[in-house]
Amino acid sequence: MNCAVLNLADFEAALKTRYLGRGANECHEEIDSTNTRAANLAALDAASGTVIMARSQSAGRGRQGRQWVTPLDAGLAFSAILRPNLPLNKLPLVTLAAGNAVCRAATATCGVKLGLKWVNDLTAQGKKVGGILAEKPVKALIIGIGINIRLNRAELPEEIKDRVDWLENLAGMPVDANLLAAALCQSLEEELDKLEEAQYQTVIEDWKKNSVTLGKTIKATYGGAEIVGVAKDIGDSGALIVEKAGGEIVELSAGEISIRMADGSYC
Ligand code: BTN
DSSP states (O other): OOOOOSOHHHHHHTOOOSSTTOSSOEEESSBSOHHHHHHHHHHTTOOTTOEEEESOBSSOBOGGGOBOOBOTTSEEEEEEEEOOOOOGGGTTHHHHHHHHHHHHHHHHHHOOOOEEETTTEEEETTEEEEEEEEEOOTTOEEEEEEEEOOOOGGGSOTTTTTTBOOHHHHHTSOOOHHHHHHHHHHHHHHHHHHHHTTOHHHHHHHHHHHBSSTTSEEEEEETTEEEEEEEEEEOTTSOEEEEETTSOEEEEOSSOEEEBOTTSOBO
């Protein structure tokens, strides 16, 4: 079976949401970055729930200023314009909520169980399958989500070749990007509803169930220094609570972690 390429008609026909995906959505064959486009539209007062998607990105952005590569029809590049009614200190929970949403959408669409690596990585057996980039330009919160659907390992840069995976490889079946995007809108709307109803702990507990981070020894940069400790818990605003060898507790509210593998290496 060949799946249709990402397109607005199929995506919108599959939607089951109240507001997410119900704006003047866009689907581009190529764009620089769906997050950039979404931020520009938000500045022009585009409606909350508007979704920008692309079949390829020429300047896709990841966290920490990294590039996010989106070859044509190899994945889902998705950004939503949101204006959630949330206290400022709860905004970081939107990234956790988006992680839960992707996990549910992937299971519903193709039966794949993804894991969440704090704070924004979507993984399977230690390999990266996607990522989340939340940005806060004026007038909106932009949630950008990139999910690998079909990659060709031979065409990947040497340094990431063995560190990534994709849904069709994991599912052993074709995955329709339109159905995935529509399922993502549904699960993301459900997660955002929970946050707006102040069910913060429900979102955190669900994130913990999907987590591949908690209980692991991790390495991170904290206060300019490298720390190593065990990831113990998630704080009320989404911080990662880490216990260092001497028992000292530190809370990481931003940044990136590496997880220690069985062979002692970190990834
Ligand atoms: C990461 O893991 O570093 C986050 C990757 C986020 C990539 C997505 S693809 C759609 C949206 N547009 C972008 O330019 N970035 C995000």
